Amino acid sequence: MTSVHIKAVEKRFGETAVLHGIDAEIPQGAFAVLVGPSGCGKSTLLRLIAGLEQVSAGRIFFGEKDVTELPPRERDIAMVFQSYALYPHMTVRENMAFGLKLRKTDQATIDSRVDEVAGTLDIEHLLDRYPRQLSGGQRQRVAMGRAIVRRPALFMFDEPLSNLDPALRTQVRVDIRKLHDAHDSTSVYVTHDQVEAMTLADILFVLEGGHVQQSGPPLEIYERPANRFVAEFLGSPAMNMLPATVREGSLRFDASGAVPLEGPHAEAFGGLEEGQAVYVGVRAQDVTRCRDSDAHLTATARFVETLGSHVHVHCTVGEASFIAAFDGSRGPDEGEGIPLRIERFHVFDADSGNSLRSA
Ligand SMILES: Nc1ncnc2c1ncn2[C@@H]1O[C@H](COP(=O)(O)OP(=O)(O)OP(=O)(O)O)[C@@H](O)[C@H]1O
Numbered sequence: 001m002t003s004v005h006i007k008a009v010e011k012r013f014g015e016t017a018v019l020h021g022i023d024a025e026i027p028q029g030a031f032a033v034l035v036g037p038s039g040c041g042k043s044t045l046l047r048l049i050a051g052l053e054q055v056s057a058g059r060i061f062f063g064e065k066d067v068t069e070l071p072p073r074e075r076d077i078a079m080v081f082q083s084y085a086l087y088p089h090m091t092v093r094e095n096m097a098f099g100l101k102l103r104k105t106d107q108a109t110i111d112s113r114v115d116e117v118a119g120t121l122d123i124e125h126l127l128d129r130y131p132r133q134l135s136g137g138q139r140q141r142v143a144m145g146r147a148i149v150r151r152p153a154l155f156m157f158d159e160p161l162s163n164l165d166p167a168l169r170t171q172v173r174v175d176i177r178k179l180h181d182a183h184d185s186t187s188v189y190v191t192h193d194q195v196e197a198m199t200l201a202d203i204l205f206v207l208e209g210g211h212v213q214q215s216g217p218p219l220e221i222y223e224r225p226a227n228r229f230v231a232e233f234l235g236s237p238a239m240n241m242l243p244a245t246v247r248e249g250s251l252r253f254d255a256s257g258a259v260p261l262e263g264p265h266a267e268a269f270g271g272l273e274e275g276q277a278v279y280v281g282v283r284a285q286d287v288t289r290c291r292d293s294d295a296h297l298t299a300t301a302r303f304v305e306t307l308g309s310h311v312h313v314h315c316t317v318g319e320a321s322f323i324a325a326f327d328g329s330r331g332p333d334e335g336e337g338i339p340l341r342i343e344r345f346h347v348f349d350a351d352s353g354n355s356l357r358s359a
């Protein structure tokens with residue numbers, strides 16, 4: 001296992017700049033997740049760490065060692081990709097053993113490692129089959145097994161679950177995290193799926209447009225997003241954003257209604273200026289239905305999604321759309337006005353999009 005230090009790394013493909021000065025510290029033994037929308041540079045950053053691409057500027061260290069110029073085979077890494085790339089003419093056992101064979105490991109060690117890892121992954125009964133005789137989920141396990149038997153210092157995953165059906169995704173996701181813990185490894189995992197990101201990561205890096213927008217423990221980022229991008233990217237449904245103006249100790253919504261900045265809010269938002277234009281960010285589950293006289297705002301129901309244990313009510317608040325989540329299985333009727341209290345909210349500057357603290 002190793003730590004990874006990424007210092008001011010830039011990547012250009014010809015004229016196109018893809019990564020603009022990435023700094024990231026991944027502690028030894030951590031499960032790091034790089035998350036962000038398609039095209040933001042996640043795979044590129046992973047390939048730079050692996051040595052499959054060369055940096056345009058900056059350095060990459062594994063522990064104290066500068067690996068920036070090292071070829072992939074000298075970096076002691078194992079990668080698992082979205083497409084499993086197993087060798088079709090080899091059995092599962094041969095596929096798993098291949099990397100060790102190349103390294104001239106003796107046969108007894110190879111056998112015992114393959115058996116041990118096959119046991120952990122619950123694929124012992126598949127060892128004599130060929131890849132074409134396996135399901136997608138089984139192939140993905142074999143691909144992981146092949147990576148694990150080598151005991152690399154660093155595991156890298158690029159969207160390894162995206163070809164699996166939802167039930168299997170959840171199961172393999174749990175397996176990946178268990179394997180990481182059992183093998184004391186350091187892992188870097190790329191996904192655009194925020195559920196995977198939230199559930200797997202010890203440390204999360206949210207990328208957008210070739211920049212790290214925010215990094216830290218996932219819950220911390222979820223609870224204190226640094227800007228609108230991060231706030232709207234993490235969490236499902238996406239955080240609602242209501243345009244508002246600071247007026248006489250309240251956040252007055254452009255549509256109608258207001259939240260008073262009183263009690264603890266007065267302190268948290270002490271820096272807001274009269275007349276400042278902001279967005280009030282409210283997660284779907286952070287509102288409750290209330291009496292008209294207690295309401296901070298009234299939303300108009302447009303469409304109800306029933307999820308069994310709760311409902312998502314798609315509403316409008318003036319021009320803005322707003323999703324509210326309520327327990328139970330019945331939602332309001334279309335067109336009904338719903339008086340809402342906001343229990344928790346975030347405030348973002350309307351111009352910069354930066355967080356002005358949350359309460
Ligand atoms: N070899 C290349 N030559 C030119 N441009 C490239 C190359 N590889 C990637 N890019 C560009 O760099 C940007 C980032 O690509 P990258 O594959 O890192 O995105 P990503 O975050 O992994 O996206 P996805 O979630 O779709 O996999 C994209 O705009 C892509 O078109």
Ligand SMILES: [Mg+2]
Nearest residue numbers: 042043044158
């Ligand atoms: Mg990618």
